[in-house]
Amino acid sequence: MQWVKRTFHTMIYEIGLVGLGAANSLLLLEMERKELLSDHAVLVLEPDTKLANDKTFCFWANPDSDIVRQLKDLISHSWNVVETKEGKQSLENMRYYMIESVALYNRTRELLKSRRNITHVRTTLEDLGAHSSFIELTTSENKYQVKKVYDSRALLPKEIIATPVLQSFQGWRVTFDKDICVPNEMRLMDFSIPQNDATQFMYLLPTTKNQALIEMTRFDRTVLTEELARQHLKNYIRAMGCGYTINHTERGVIPMSQHGENHHRDARVISMGSRAGKIKSTTGYAFKSMFEHAQELVQDQNPPRFTGLSIAQRLPNRFVLYDFLLLYILKFRPNWGKEIFERLFQKQPAHEVFEFLEERSTFRWEVQMFAKLPIFKFLWSVLFSTISYVFSAPQRALPLLVGSCVLLLNYFSPGSGNAAGLSVLLAMLFIVGIPHGALDGYITQRRSKLLPFVLRYLTMMLLVILLWTALPLAGLVTFICYSAWHFGETDLKEWGLSSTFLSALWGALLLGVILISHTQEMNTVFLQMDVPILDLAPETVVLVTRGLILVSIILGLWLRSVPWLISIIAIMVGTQLSLALSFGLYFVLQHSVTGWKHLKISQEWTNKSMWIRSLPFSCGAVVLFLLVFQFDKNSLLEWSSHFLVFLSALSLPHIYFMSRFYQKT
Numbered sequence: 001m002q003w004v005k006r007t008f009h010t011m012i013y014e015i016g017l018v019g020l021g022a023a024n025s026l027l028l029l030e031m032e033r034k035e036l037l038s039d040h041a042v043l044v045l046e047p048d049t050k051l052a053n054d055k056t057f058c059f060w061a062n063p064d065s066d067i068v069r070q071l072k073d074l075i076s077h078s079w080n081v082v083e084t085k086e087g088k089q090s091l092e093n094m095r096y097y098m099i100e101s102v103a104l105y106n107r108t109r110e111l112l113k114s115r116r117n118i119t120h121v122r123t124t125l126e127d128l129g130a131h132s133s134f135i136e137l138t139t140s141e142n143k144y145q146v147k148k149v150y151d152s153r154a155l156l157p158k159e160i161i162a163t164p165v166l167q168s169f170q171g172w173r174v175t176f177d178k179d180i181c182v183p184n185e186m187r188l189m190d191f192s193i194p195q196n197d198a199t200q201f202m203y204l205l206p207t208t209k210n211q212a213l214i215e216m217t218r219f220d221r222t223v224l225t226e227e228l229a230r231q232h233l234k235n236y237i238r239a240m241g242c243g244y245t246i247n248h249t250e251r252g253v254i255p256m257s258q259h260g261e262n263h264h265r266d267a268r269v270i271s272m273g274s275r276a277g278k279i280k281s282t283t284g285y286a287f288k289s290m291f292e293h294a295q296e297l298v299q300d301q302n303p304p305r306f307t308g309l310s311i312a313q314r315l316p317n318r319f320v321l322y323d324f325l326l327l328y329i330l331k332f333r334p335n336w337g338k339e340i341f342e343r344l345f346q347k348q349p350a351h352e353v354f355e356f357l358e359e360r361s362t363f364r365w366e367v368q369m370f371a372k373l374p375i376f377k378f379l380w381s382v383l384f385s386t387i388s389y390v391f392s393a394p395q396r397a398l399p400l401l402v403g404s405c406v407l408l409l410n411y412f413s414p415g416s417g418n419a420a421g422l423s424v425l426l427a428m429l430f431i432v433g434i435p436h437g438a439l440d441g442y443i444t445q446r447r448s449k450l451l452p453f454v455l456r457y458l459t460m461m462l463l464v465i466l467l468w469t470a471l472p473l474a475g476l477v478t479f480i481c482y483s484a485w486h487f488g489e490t491d492l493k494e495w496g497l498s499s500t501f502l503s504a505l506w507g508a509l510l511l512g513v514i515l516i517s518h519t520q521e522m523n524t525v526f527l528q529m530d531v532p533i534l535d536l537a538p539e540t541v542v543l544v545t546r547g548l549i550l551v552s553i554i555l556g557l558w559l560r561s562v563p564w565l566i567s568i569i570a571i572m573v574g575t576q577l578s579l580a581l582s583f584g585l586y587f588v589l590q591h592s593v594t595g596w597k598h599l600k601i602s603q604e605w606t607n608k609s610m611w612i613r614s615l616p617f618s619c620g621a622v623v624l625f626l627l628v629f630q631f632d633k634n635s636l637l638e639w640s641s642h643f644l645v646f647l648s649a650l651s652l653p654h655i656y657f658m659s660r661f662y663q664k665t
């Protein structure tokens, strides 16, 4: 084990910037412009020297826009004519601008030098931890305390379906031996090159009559190799009929991912740049949106301490759907990209396409535009991406599917659906339900000794049993509350909507619907347990159930969350079945499968290794289960009190350890 000596800085910095690439440089410049820097102690952690021109940032904008006015000293060139297959086209009220990354980095470096209140440390952040009065930034040498953090570390790309498409490119800055360029005219997405079973195109951005940046870009699951890029770039220039020398080479890969950390659990940590999902997944452009993000953040210096429902501000819109469909095509039919992009630029004026890519077009315009695109390719994408979506996470559709089958079977042969449904649930309970609960123990126990861990587990269980024995009503209410919390936390983690408030709300709503709609069955159990029954008239039960369902649907629509909506539909189906089936459909097929998946991904386990690992714990649970059944042999069928107490005792440590696991991942 390697011991690291760290210094603890007692000073609390007002602002901490993690990384000083494009996003945080733009933020720093905006803070300077608004004269916010002089009052604050600022800490910058960036390991790189930032001396090389590693990227060329291009973006389109109106010449009078803020971005152009504020960054005009950094802009090295601009164009207002685009050359396409059909001829030349003016960009009307827009221009296409270029900024060399080194110019931006130099500007920020000057700023850092001129400010004594900014501490720049050439180091890598290793860990970020939230405390009540500060955020702690840990590097290999030091620990720093900061009030607010702007974090621009890249996230690992994560996709809903399969691996992400990559936008990879190689650019050459060349000097031609003849004056063959018009410095005002550029070529964007020139598809005249061979496609090599991918979507490949060229950019030609002349900066003088005989100098240009020529860039080859490829959209595919595989990266553009240097060899292939060289071959295409050479052929492209040869077709222009001149000799050339290469002055500089630029290579890069951008994952075309729709995944971003829009908000951190703690609102004092703000994601920036690519981490915040500012890179448009289908084009790779980010510069302008990072500039706008910096402006927004500087305007709003005091975001709420906890994000809560602010999640809704960054909900997916229709553009997310368009991007998703196009990404699906690029992923599974990469050779279709050429036709789609060519038609996009051929059939609409370029400045309108830019507005669309910036997500500022009108819905009407989009409908007209889609009509001109190969619409069957998009319909294919809708159909197959839906199928892939369902199969990539079976827990999204399983409860609905099995619940509907049970209803259908019951309709044709009363009772047979229930029997079949219960058999499926019982089998799945032993395949994932119990093992998923057992593995929380495994991941926690790995870090501590077995005996103390088992003692902790059993103590928690004992406390629950004691509470039930002394105060059955308090035991029941506590059990419902922590179950609701746990169900909500697991689902929202899965749906990418991590928010403490929403977790609790969703958990309460789903359990509310399941339990209230089965008041009669619940009361039978309550009677056995000496718990006061819920004395509700049948009309009230219907009213409350419908009210809860309505609220859930409205929330699902407001959050624009497809899995939330699918889930509430499955729970609605469950209201037509027995309590055991209704709860089992949710608990076994959705909750346990989701928890299983989370453990599997985070620990990089296989299903087989998970079953083997969970075996001792699962066996322990089965033994306890059988012991309980010694007291009451009919407990499973009648949903008896012993079974409920046993379940609740087993649940508390599981929920505790899973919640700690979710906090850490």
Ligand SMILES: Cc1cc2nc3c(=O)[nH]c(=O)nc-3n(C[C@H](O)[C@H](O)[C@H](O)COP(=O)(O)OP(=O)(O)OC[C@H]3O[C@@H](n4cnc5c(N)ncnc54)[C@H](O)[C@@H]3O)c2cc1C
Residues within 6 Å of the ligand: 018, 019, 020, 021, 022, 023, 024, 045, 046, 047, 048, 054, 055, 056, 057, 058, 059, 123, 124, 125, 126, 152, 153, 154, 250, 251, 252, 253, 254, 272, 273, 274, 275, 279, 284, 285, 286, 287, 288
């Ligand atoms: C080659 C290339 C060309 C691009 N061209 C364009 C373009 O023309 N137009 C456009 O709009 N977009 C473009 N993009 C997309 C986007 O603008 C850039 O990726 C942009 O750099 C993203 O900014 P960022 O601040 O998120 O990341 P970066 O600029 O990469 O900055 C992140 C910084 O964090 C630092 N860092 C990482 N880990 C740590 C750590 N643990 N601790 C401390 N610091 C850390 C890194 O050293 C880096 O300096 C391009 C991207 C690439 C890769």
